[in-house]
Amino acid sequence: MKFINRFDNWQTDLLELRENKYMREKISDTFISIFYNPATHILHLHQLLEKTPDQVLVHLKLLKKYIRENKLEPDILSITSDQGNEYKGSFQEYLFQHGVQQRIVLFDDLQLSQINVMCRYIRQRIQKAVQEKYEEIQDANELEDGQLILEQEDITDIINKFIKFHNFEKKTVDFKKPPVEVTREDVQFLNNKKSIQNQDFQEFHNFKIGQLHVQFTCF
Numbered sequence: 390m391k392f393i394n395r396f397d398n399w400q401t402d403l404l405e406l407r408e409n410k411y412m413r414e415k416i417s418d419t420f421i422s423i424f425y426n427p428a429t430h431i432l433h434l435h436q437l438l439e440k441t442p443d444q445v446l447v448h449l450k451l452l453k454k455y456i457r458e459n460k461l462e463p464d465i466l467s468i469t470s471d472q473g474n475e476y477k478g479s480f481q482e483y484l485f486q487h488g489v490q491q492r493i494v495l496f497d498d499l500q501l502s503q504i505n506v507m508c509r510y511i512r513q514r515i516q517k518a519v520q521e522k523y524e525e526i527q528d529a530n531e532l533e534d535g536q537l538i539l540e541q542e543d544i545t546d547i548i549n550k551f552i553k554f555h556n557f558e559k560k561t562v563d564f565k566k567p568p569v570e571v572t573r574e575d576v577q578f579l580n581n582k583k584s585i586q587n588q589d590f591q592e593f594h595n596f597k598i599g600q601l602h603v604q605f606t607c608f
Contacts, residue, residue, distance in 0.1 A: 396428045397466035399452075400504040403440060403475055404511060406544075415519050419544050421511065422448040424468075425504045431461070432507060436548060442478035449480070465489055469500060518547045 404421040407413045420437040422445050433455060435448035449465075456464060467490040470476045476493065484491045494500045522543065 395467070396426070397463040398426070398428070399465055399468050400425050400427065400501055401445070401468055401470045401476070402501065402504050402508055403437070403445065403473060404508045405440070406512065406515060408512070409516075412516060412519065415523060416544055420444075421548070423504060423507060423511070424448065424452050425507055427503045429461075434511075434548075436545060440473075440475050442475055442480035445475045446480045446483055449483070467492060469494060471501065515547060518550065522547065 401422070401424050404423060406416060406419045406421065418438065420440055422435045422437050424433045425431070433448075433452045435451060437444045437448070449468075453465060455461075466488075468484065469492040472493055472495065476491070481491060483489075492500075
């Protein structure tokens with residue numbers, strides 16, 4: 390468990406926003422690639438239109454640029470992910486060529502519990518924004534046949550507002566601090582929360598302004 394909380398190790402996942410019936414009716418295909426460092430709480434998001442290794446690789450390069458520009462050290466030395474095909478092919482080749490260790494886990498509940506919580510939180514917040522957008526258009530009597538298919542620019546706008554809502558600034562992390570320790574009890578607690586909608590992510594994780602660093606990039 391200490392490995393996943395090293396400063397040079399990142400977790401990654403791909404969030405599909407149309408996983409439930411409501412979102413399938415309301416938005417077109419959209420994915421959000423997520424890179425998260427459990428030790429520093431740095432969260433980096435990138436919107437994708439396709440679930441492919443090439444698309445995820447674009448995000449990885451943007452993340453490395455973000456780390457370089459903000460003088461965040463150390464660099465990415467290892468990445469932990471699930472068995473998704475988007476983490477194979479060109480993505481896998483790039484990691485090998487640049488000496489980045491890839492750790493693929495078979496059962497992600499334990500080792501990827503932190504980023505799984507992040508995914509649930511992001512999906513919940515974006516769905517709430519979509520619902521608000523739906524109600525806004527409904528009030529303006531602009532709905533046809535009770536359906537709302539948001540355009541890609543609408544989705545991008547919603548996600549940008551989601552990031553802006555948190556108002557976290559980019560800051561250099563003090564890497565002299567020891568990595569965050571995660572016990573099995575902590576992981577079990579997170580897993581038990583899966584069946585409960587997390588209404589207040591900041592309170593749940595006891596994060597304060599400035600402790601969670603969010604950077605969003607789009608097309």
